Amino acid sequence: MPFDAMPQDDAERTVRLLELCRVIEGVADDAFDLRDWNQNGVCRTVACAVGWAMKDEWFRQQGLGRDGKSPSFGADKGWKAVRAFFGVDREEALYMFHAGKYERATRDAVVARIREVAARR
Numbered sequence: 001m002p003f004d005a006m007p008q009d010d011a012e013r014t015v016r017l018l019e020l021c022r023v024i025e026g027v028a029d030d031a032f033d034l035r036d037w038n039q040n041g042v043c044r045t046v047a048c049a050v051g052w053a054m055k056d057e058w059f060r061q062q063g064l065g066r067d068g069k070s071p072s073f074g075a076d077k078g079w080k081a082v083r084a085f086f087g088v089d090r091e092e093a094l095y096m097f098h099a100g101k102y103e104r105a106t107r108d109a110v111v112a113r114i115r116e117v118a119a120r121r
Helices: 010-025 048-057 057-061 078-086 090-097 107-119
Strands: 037-041 045-048 062-065 071-075
Touching: 010 048, 010 057, 010 078, 010 107, 045 048, 048 057, 048 062, 048 071, 048 090, 057 062, 071 078, 078 090, 090 107
Parallel strands: none
Antiparallel strands: 037 045, 062 071
């Protein structure tokens, strides 16, 4: 699959979602914040689920990039890039990645939702 191609089947989409769980599970609780793609502090970086994926080598090899602080994928930027990269629709993307869709957007809660969406495939 070309590095900037949208996943063509459910198996590829599932792999990308589960790889995202791998990345998030390796992030400290205090370095995870679903409210911003990426915040660079003096001593540490805090980022959302997709923000951490943008830093991961596996995701970069798959074509997920960054345009400033926002994700990019091919010619797409921001939420459009997220939807295209993970092969999800708007509602699924918001359900997994938008802080306003959670009562409390913890790292574990986000991972649980990503796994839920991946299992639907």
